[in-house]
Amino acid sequence: MAELQLKSHRFRAEREADWRRLERLLDRAEKSGVRRLQPAELLEIPVLYRQALSSLSVARAISLDQGLVDYLEALSSRAYFFVYGARTSAWTRIAGFFRHDWPEAVRGLWRETVVAAAITALAAVVAFGLVVRDPDWFYSFVPQALAAGREPHATTEFLRGTLQSGKDHKDGLEVLATFLFTHNSQIALYAFAFGFAFCVLTAVLLVANGGTLGAFLALFAQHGLAAPAVGWLMIHGVTELFAVTLAGAAGLSIGWAVAFPGARTRMDAVMHVGRRGALVMAGVVVMLFFAALLEGFARQLIQADWARYAIAAATAVVWGAYFYLPRGRRRAR
Known part of the structure; x- marks a missing residue:
């Protein structure tokens, strides 16, 4: 010793x-x-x-x-x-995320994105048709607290007024934007997290989200307000619905890996798609923040239907080009 x-x-x-x-x-x-x-x-x-x-x-x-x-x-x-x-510096890593990592992760989920979008769209169409045929179906898709008076028995003037809300009440929009960001982020996170249940709960959440959208549009369409309602929804809805769809796609990819891991072990398969899903979800939070700003500020302050449609179209083009347009090869690190 x-x-x-x-x-x-x-x-x-x-x-x-x-x-x-x-x-x-x-x-x-x-x-x-x-x-x-x-x-x-x-x-x-x-x-x-x-x-x-x-x-x-x-x-x-x-x-x-x-x-x-x-x-x-x-x-x-x-x-x-x-x-x-x-x-690398923090700014370099952030730039790399927005320039390469996030778009590549989204493109890697294009199949799941198509499926998630199809589920949402189908649910919206079914809900629209049911509410048009029988307005009582509206309450099956939209909770009364969320409806906030926009219900089948509401008058046309009241519904038209809700589309112009915020024009004379600009105070408190910051609080509204914060609330909307928090609420939408929860929906997206649930859509991602529920993927572990073999895709079932994620699909249910997408159906519920699409059903709410279809029921609202049917309500306004029955009062001759379909065009203003679409502009009112899509000024922020393009970004918001796309973000929720991407979150659902990430959740579906995890659920598929759990159900069908292939040659990998189930844990390895989940970890493989989970890394990509985490990148997508980090970007989804950014999209939802932007959507909350549009919903809390732009939708309330911009009243012209043509301007709302223009902003909705611009956001659709920007997101589509950002994620899916071909770009130069990434340089090796």
């Missing part, structure tokens, strides 16, 4: 100065940035890193005390990430 302690002491005494030097350089680089290091110091770090690895190998081979081995392992790990790790 005494001999082992003596070996450890001599080993540390001969090499500790280099370890401490490497530790100080890493501390400075992590706290102040790589640019604060001198060129000679940058060249010194790889040399010290290799020496630390050699010391770690010897320490393990001759069974030195565990505390020294743990210290060298931690130091070598820090140096490894400095020498070999990709060092």
Whole structure:
């Protein structure tokens, strides 16, 4: 035991100065940035890193005390990430997300996106037809709290007035936008999270969302207000519905991986699609924030139907071009 302690002491005494030097350089680089290091110091770090690895190998081979081995392992790990790790700024990573990562993830889910959009559209058409034939069906698709007086027994003038709400009441729009962002984000997150239940709950949520849309449109159409109602909904609805559809697509991809993992294990399959789904959902939150601004501000302040349609068309073109237009190949990192 005494001999082992003596070996450890001599080993540390001969090499500790280099370890401490490497530790100080890493501390400075992590706290102040790589640019604060001198060129000679940058060249010194790889040399010290290799020496630390050699010391770690010897320490393990001759069974030195565990505390020294743990210290060298931690130091070598820090140096490894400095020498070999990709060092990019936060702004570079954010730019890479919006330029490549998010659009590529969305394009990778194009099949699921088509399915999610089809489910939503079919539910909207069915709900529209049922409410037109029998207005009592309206309450099967729209909760009374959400209807806020926009119900089959409402007058045409009242319904027309709801399409112009906000023109003379601009105060509190910030609160409305915040509420809408929170509410829509919850729907999108549920659509994604429910995918684990073999796609069933995600599909149900998409059906409910489409049914609500169809029922509202049927209500206004019966009062001759279909065109203004579509403009009122689509000024923000293009972005919002697309975001919820993408969230549903991400959820469907997870549910499909759970049900049919293929050659992978079920856990590996879920992890594979989950990474892509996480990228999509990060972007969906951005889309819903933008939709909340349109719904909380633009829809309330812009009253002309043509302007609402123009904004809806512009957002559709922008999102479609952003996600699906061909772009240059991504440069290797």
